[in-house]
Amino acid sequence: MRAVVVTELSGPGGMAVRDVPEPSAEGLVLIDVEASGVCFPDLLISYGKYQLRPEPPFVPGAEVTGVVVSAPAVSGFEPGQRVLAASQVGGYAEKVAVPPERVLPIPPILGFEEAASLIINYQTMEFALERRARLRSGETVVVLGAAGGVGTSTIQLAKAHGARVIAVVRRDGAENFLRELGADEVVRLADGWGDRVRDLTGGRGAQIVVDPVGGEAFDEAVRVLAPEGRLVVIGFAGGAIPELRMNRVLFRNISIVGAAWGEFIRTEPNALEEVHAALIRHVERGLRPVVTSRYPLERAPDALRDLEAGLVLGKAVLVQD
Template identity: 50%
Template sequence: MRALQLERLDGPEGLKLVDVPEPEAGDQVLIDVRAAGVSFPDLLLTKGQYQMKPPLPFVPGVEVAGVVRSAPAGSGFKAGDKVMAFTMLGGWADVVAAPPGMTFRMPEGWSFEAAAGTVMNYHTAYFALHRRGRLKTAETVLVHGAAGGVGTATIQVARGAGARVFAVVSSEEKAEVARSAGADKAFLASGDWVSRVKDATKGRGVDVVVDPVGGDIFDLSLKCLAPEGRLLVVGFAGGRIPEVKVNRLLLKNVDVVGVAWGAFIMQEPELTAEIAKGLASLSDKGFVEPVVGQVFPLEQAAQALNELDARRATGKVVLRIREG
């Protein structure tokens, strides 16, 4: 089968399209891949900067959508089912094997491209807001990087919880993407967004900040928190891991909360089904509608990763593996 394999830790340029044997199904769901998501972990993996460091060569690709070829008894899946799955590795190929517990049916009417960017982003958003952020109805949520895959997913999940949602983005084009995803207001990161957030909340601040960016954004976000607010640390796409003086947390009665969905479900895998049920309900109610950005053919994955690296991407960047 075709697969895009990382042969050198040189970033996206270390990828090469090769022919490799198809994976053995074993006790997993064997999926004929139609589309695969392109994510920030994929980018870090190509540079050897991710916490997981598989030996070279390996096939990246953390999530896919496709058609079941075979499934183990008792998995709930059968040949021909349209599914989306979290794979962690191996998704950028014609065929992938995925754990049954991380494989989910595609909602009716969804494209493979939309489904390919759903599992990691929406499960992360739901875990962040509900499990780690303790979000309540009518609270206000501020989302950084709000036009990207995680950002648009977080906006939609927050709206589904009955929250008011503000977005911080880097351009007017991205502001429109965030508003289209459901943000009530969008502010430019280059402006005095802290003052605008304070004005929009009549000086109180927001209850929850979702920060996948880090760096200076983190420091400014602390100024935006309402009493008992929660700043959720999702990642460091900005490149700098921030530090905080804990006296600032004490004086303001606020929390800084780590969000590592992948690590947590390794310890508590039963949470996956709970989150999937919650997201299915939001999908039925029309809140979950994945925002698909650029779609690239498999052989142009390096270009797709470079779009992420340059922070030009909006919505979820996707690879089309084959038509279907």
């Protein structure tokens, strides 16, 4: 079968499409892959900078959708069933074998590409907003890095929970796209962006700030929190890991909340099904996962380069020829 193989830990340039043996499927669900999500963990793992660090050669790809070829009898999955899987690795291939506990059914309302988009980003943000930030209807959510995969899923899910959304974005030309997704206001990430957010919240600030960026934006993200506000740390796409003096947390009565979804489901595996069920309820009420860019499997390095360069609005997927 064809697969994209990381031959050296040098990023997208260290990948090559090769013919490889089909994966061993003993005790696993073997899936014919239809679409693979392109996500930030895939990029990090190609540099050896992710918490999961396989040694080359290996096949990356943490998000897959497809059709079951075979499955253990006790898994509840049957050949021909449409499924999505949080595969961690192996998804940039024509077939992948995944532990049954990481495989979930795709509802008829979703196609394979949409379902591939529904995995890491939407699972992370449903977990982050509902369980970690305790979002309540009517609250204001500020979304940093709003044009990326985490940002677009946050906008949609925050709106689905009844929030007002202020999208903060660095990229030119993204405003109409973000408003179409549901953002109530769009603010450029430039000098004075925090003042603009405070103006839009009547000077009080936002109840929740979602930060997948870190870096220089972090300090201002803390400042735009309202009393009892929650800053949700998703990651550090900006590069630098920020630090915070705890007296600011104490005297402003704010919370800094981490949302590491991958780590959480390692210790709480039942959470995966619970969050999936919540996402499907949102889909049944009208939410549609964002897919804006499609690449054939052999162009996986290009997809990751575009992701790294900030050229992907929303979500990119790899599709089989």
